[in-house]
Amino acid sequence: MRTFKGYIREDGRVGVRNYVVAIPVDDLSNTAVLGIAKLVKGVVPIPHPYGRLQFGRDLQLLFHILAGTGSNPNVAAAIVVGIDESWSNKVADMIARTGKPVEAISIEGRGDLKAIETASRKAVKLVQEASEKQRTEVDVSALTASIKCGESDTTSGLASNPALGAAVDRLIDMGATVMFGETSELTGAEDIVASRIPDPALREKFYKIYREYVSVIEAEGAEMLGSQPTEGNIKGGISTIEEKALGNIQKLGTKPITCVLDYLDPLPPGKGRLCFVNTSSAAAEFITLAAAKGSVLHFFTTGQGNVVGHPIVPVIKITANPKTAATMSEHIDVDVSDLLRLKISVAEAGERILEYAFRVMNGRLTAAEVLQHEEFSPIKLYISA
Amino acid sequence: MSFKFAIHHKADNVGVAIEDIKAGELVAGVYIEDRSPGPSVKALEDIPLGHKIALRDIEEGEVVVKYGRPIGKATRKIRAGEHVHVHNLVSTRWNFGRR
Numbered sequence: 001m002r003t004f005k006g007y008i009r010e011d012g013r014v015g016v017r018n019y020v021v022a023i024p025v026d027d028l029s030n031t032a033v034l035g036i037a038k039l040v041k042g043v044v045p046i047p048h049p050y051g052r053l054q055f056g057r058d059l060q061l062l063f064h065i066l067a068g069t070g071s072n073p074n075v076a077a078a079i080v081v082g083i084d085e086s087w088s089n090k091v092a093d094m095i096a097r098t099g100k101p102v103e104a105i106s107i108e109g110r111g112d113l114k115a116i117e118t119a120s121r122k123a124v125k126l127v128q129e130a131s132e133k134q135r136t137e138v139d140v141s142a143l144t145a146s147i148k149c150g151e152s153d154t155t156s157g158l159a160s161n162p163a164l165g166a167a168v169d170r171l172i173d174m175g176a177t178v179m180f181g182e183t184s185e186l187t188g189a190e191d192i193v194a195s196r197i198p199d200p201a202l203r204e205k206f207y208k209i210y211r212e213y214v215s216v217i218e219a220e221g222a223e224m225l226g227s228q229p230t231e232g233n234i235k236g237g238i239s240t241i242e243e244k245a246l247g248n249i250q251k252l253g254t255k256p257i258t259c260v261l262d263y264l265d266p267l268p269p270g271k272g273r274l275c276f277v278n279t280s281s282a283a284a285e286f287i288t289l290a291a292a293k294g295s296v297l298h299f300f301t302t303g304q305g306n307v308v309g310h311p312i313v314p315v316i317k318i319t320a321n322p323k324t325a326a327t328m329s330e331h332i333d334v335d336v337s338d339l340l341r342l343k344i345s346v347a348e349a350g351e352r353i354l355e356y357a358f359r360v361m362n363g364r365l366t367a368a369e370v371l372q373h374e375e376f377s378p379i380k381l382y383i384s385a
Numbered sequence: 386m387s388f389k390f391a392i393h394h395k396a397d398n399v400g401v402a403i404e405d406i407k408a409g410e411l412v413a414g415v416y417i418e419d420r421s422p423g424p425s426v427k428a429l430e431d432i433p434l435g436h437k438i439a440l441r442d443i444e445e446g447e448v449v450v451k452y453g454r455p456i457g458k459a460t461r462k463i464r465a466g467e468h469v470h471v472h473n474l475v476s477t478r479w480n481f482g483r484r
Contacts, residue, residue: 154401154435157452158391158417187478188456217479224479225471237401237435239469240476243456303435323434340403342388342420 002174004361005135006142006296007073010099014142015073016296016361018133019044019312020126022119023070025063025082025091026051032081032107035116042127043079046311046376051087053384061263065378067094068266068292070102073144074312076130077101079119083108101126135363141175141271143361145297146290146313147251148182150283153236153303157247159320159339159349160301166350167299167357168253168274175271179261179295180252181279181286183213184228188242189249193257193276202260209262209278228281232304236321251301263379267293283308284377287315297361299353307331309373314366318353331367333360388415390438392423394453399437399469401451406432414440429466437469449474 006014022033022045030047037045046069050062070078070091078095082088085106092104103126105119147164149156168178186193190210197203217224229238238244252274259268259275267275277293279286283306287298291313298315300308305328309315319325322337334356339349360366389412390400400414400423408430414423424440432438437451443463448455457476463469 154437155403158393158401158403188454188476224476228479234471237433237437237470239437239471239474240457241479242454242476243451246452246454246456321435342403342415 002140002358003137004140004143004358005363006138006361007076007133008136008138009073013073013144013294014138014296015075016314017074017312018076018130019074020077020079020123020130021046021070021075021312022079022081022123023066023091024048024051025066025080025087028052028083029081029107032105032112032115032119035112036079036081036119036123039116039120040123040127042131043123044311048376048378050378050380054380055385057264058381061381062378063091063094064264065288065292067091068294069288069312069376070095071098071100072291072294072296072312074296075100076133077126078103079123079126080104081115081119082106101129139175140171143171143176143297144179144267144294145171145176145299146179146287146295147299148180148283148286149248149251149301150306150308151230151232151236151302151304152238152244152247153233153321154238154247155236155319155321155340156301156303157243157250160303160318160336161247161250162346163320163336163339163349163353164251164299164301164318165253166346167353168251169255170350170354172253172255172272172274177267177271177273177275179267179275179277179290179293181277181290182248182281183210183278184217185241185248185281186210186245187214188240189245192249193252196252197257197260199258202258205262206260206276209260213278236304261293263289263381280379282377284310284375285379287313287375288377289379297357299357305331307368307371307373308375309366309368309371311374311376314360315368315373316353316357316360316366317368330371333367388413390414391417392440393417393451396453397450398440398443399449399451400440402432402434402436402438405434406438412438426466429464430468432468439463439465439467439469441465443469
């Protein structure tokens with residue numbers, strides 16, 4: 001049995017970090033949120049450009065992401081700020097369902113300065129309370145993690161992704177939950193992913209999500225070269241979406257896919273699962289949505305080098321490209337280029353990733369955390385009203 | 386001779402350079418699955434680390450196979466040892482306006 005020292009939250013879920021966050025429900029509230037973070041040490045502001053005049057499923061998705069971020073087990077307490085009282089209250093109420101301390105503040109009728117002052121007084125208490133939370137020894141089956149690759153090249157499909165796949169297999173055997181996404185980037189390998197979904201209804205749900213997603217891209221009829229694959233992918237030797245997808249799925253390991261989640265579906269309780277999550281293939285968008293669904297740790301393989309991080313989720317960067325390991329060394333947490341050079345086995349490279357992950361779960365800061373990469377990118381489905 | 390490129394699957398007609406390969410070099414491949422020796426080819430041009438090398442002649446319109454699966458088709462005849470990339474390989478799934 002493997003254990004790590006995590007923070008057990010009110011709803012029983014376990015985090016690997018202990019943040020107090022300040023979340024704006026709209027772009028207008030970013031200034032207030034940044035103001036709170038300036039006045040009170042230990043508050044992590046999570047600004048973003050969305051909210052105003054969003055509606056329907058698009059607005060629901062924004063609330064799902066904001067409330068999910070505030071509810072994440074890496075968060076000890078949350079402050080929600082909005083221009084309108086009703087939206088702040090709505091998101092704060094969603095977070096409060098986890099039992100976590102949460103405060104809602106509105107700016108209308110107060111102005112920024114009064115809102116910042118009121119919120120900051122509450123934040124002082126929340127940060128002091130959070131500072132006394134202790135790490136507790138828990139079984140690794142309490143872990144919910146996510147995986148995604150970015151600025152991939154052919155070394156990803158050859159080495160870093162198979163290595164991560166070996167680590168994912170081990171984590172799932174130990175009872176952890178792992179989420180993957182990148183709907184468009186399964187093109188050319190979508191049948192392989194589908195064949196790993198034993199439940200016929202879930203398999204059909206996956207195909208429906210995949211077809212709908214790709215139909216939006218195909219309807220544009222645009223030249224995709226330079227976007228999928230990206231310029232970085234092409235520089236690294238990837239020529240087509242099929243090649244990228246076949247390299248991408250190497251990181252999924254070998255376990256059956258037992259949950260299929262559309263944008264708004266919450267992660268159901270359970271252990272030892274590999275879950276597909278409908279998302280774009282953009283790094284920050286995927287990590288943001290996975291974090292909202294409860295991922296507390298992200299594994300990120302890169303070929304040419306990607307710098308993405310997240311405000312509350314440690315992102316572990318893994319590369320098998322020796323040039324990238326050298327030129328972007330401050331961004332790379334785990335170098336598995338020995339696997340590309342055939343010096344170690346896939347299983348050994350997977351073990352190297354896993355060992356590092358346990359250190360991060362126990363508190364070691366990742367490169368992205370130290371370098372203050374805090375990308376937060378809610379997915380937007382369509383135009384605002 | 387040390388291995389300079391890797392091959393994902395026995396059915397593949399391309400390998401991936403695991404070191405920078407120089408034009409004119411005779412280079413040996415390795416099957417990644419069992420690490421057994423694969424074919425050797427003479428590189429006709431520089432192939433940077435991570436880029437694909439043709440293991441045999443590939444005809445125009447022929448499917449390029451990697452991971453034992455189609456990754457697109459050749460837009461022109463590719464000779465064994467040539468660099469295989471966006472200049473001579475296109476997606477058959479997303480190839481808007483270039484089919």
